[in-house]
Amino acid sequence: MLRRLVPLCLVAGLGSGLTGVLGADPAGAAPFKLDGPPKVAMVLFGPKNDGGWGQAFEEGRVRTEKALGIQIPVVDNIKESSSAIRPAVELFIKRGYNVIIGTAFGYSDTFKELAQKYPKVAFLNGSGTTNGANLESFYGRTYEPHYLCGMAAGAVSKEGKLGFVAANPFGVVNWTVNAYELGAKQTKPQATTTVVFTGAWNDPVKERAAAEALVGQGIDVIGQHVDTPTPQIVAQEKGIHGTGHHRDMSEFAPKATLCSLVWFWDRYLIPTIQKIGAGTWEPSPYGAFLSIKDGGPDIACCGPAVPKAVADQIQTERQAIIDGKKVYAGPLTDRDGKERVPAGGVLSDADLWKMDWFVPGVISQK
Missing domain, CATH: 3.40.50.2300 (Response regulator)
Known part of the structure; x- marks a missing residue:
């Protein structure tokens, strides 16, 4: 979190x-x-x-x-x-x-x-x-690494049906979910991300229930913004893939984990x-x-299921972010069609912190 x-x-x-x-x-x-x-x-x-x-x-x-x-x-x-x-x-x-x-x-x-x-x-x-x-x-x-991990998720997903286990619908969580979907669309244009909020930062029981519910809906890659590795463990148990948060979650699910946000x-x-x-x-x-450039959160990428060409693409995008690319650059609308960032614009930090909307392709569930 x-x-x-x-x-x-x-x-x-x-x-x-x-x-x-x-x-x-x-x-x-x-x-x-x-x-x-x-x-x-x-x-x-x-x-x-x-x-x-x-x-x-x-x-x-x-x-x-x-x-x-x-x-x-x-x-x-x-x-x-x-x-x-x-x-x-x-x-x-x-x-x-x-x-x-x-x-x-x-x-x-x-x-x-x-x-x-x-x-x-x-x-x-x-x-x-x-x-x-x-x-x-x-x-x-944190939206920078999640954008990159979303690219890995989109590339590996068969149909582009991604899931995301999140704690609470706050700005810092919503920006990770949105970035994940934006990144996934770079490698799978039809990708969608279904997010389930557990209401807790560290609750393995709720995280397992959310992850298993997503698997039951046909999700084949699970992202997360919760504290434990449970979503990755569930992904490995179910024979699908996932992306982690906080640390390199391949420690807990080496076959499943494609990419993780890692704090340094x-x-x-x-x-x-x-x-x-x-x-x-x-x-x-x-x-x-x-930011990644400033020594903030980075990525541990990529797991063996990620094709080399995609892994190289992710590293190219990572360098582009370091060089100044903005994840939330316009034109950008929310899923209801409302313009959030005009062409040529960039979402301000103040608007990032209070983000209460989702980009097209995000399906939110309680």
Whole structure:
């Protein structure tokens, strides 16, 4: 997910960065200065071995440790309530940690309060919505990898009947579903994507039920924007294919998984921590919204079922995105025929975050 978007219906966006929509406090006029060298700690929303969101952060933490030659202690299963977040963070601060990394949308308000209470501590929050002179939220343009994975799905699908298991119909989820369909049409023009919302970010039982229902409708490739590998496991059990989210899901379904969105959080954390230590960090008043080019989410592609010519096409498109191609470029209409992006235009970040519509070819089901 974009973590954790439950209240995001208010702004239609979280993984789950929404700061440009919500309107953050402006960052300080001068770069933030630490007292002493950076001493970093991480607070995880869920378990660090969940196979998805939490584990992606854990793996990024380990790579960041190695790259910077530091130790980054972590505490996991810290839920989205001030009564859980505050004591965990303040214990780290009491022990001398001056850079705190959070990992949940639901941490946003508490991190804002803590940043104001501890102005000499730097706060970073994955999928948060609040920013300040010593606080920056960060997330990724997940629609870019899902567009590329959609290309793989369309190419492998026999009839172009794709399915998608998603958590909640928020902006950050809707943009992945739409991008998936747009990508699929590049390799299978008649492709459709049927999406089922489970109402939960991490619920293997609901994810299995949704995936099996899609298979029962004749779907032969299943995409996902939920936290566990369950949709990929179901795909492999049923002898069809799928595309993953958060990590390379071929770990769990090597025969089924064609492509996965993969988080590389260290690509953001390493240079940011270096800037904090050097006294050159200036938190963006709108948060960090990371593309593939910026070190945000990327792809693990492609599985053996993807023809080489298609895999090469996907890599060409990936490079085009790095070079400036926009997934949501006009002309673009929604499935009801309403113009959403005029010819020559590009969907704004504000409109991305509040996306509450679907492109032609998306079939939404509860």
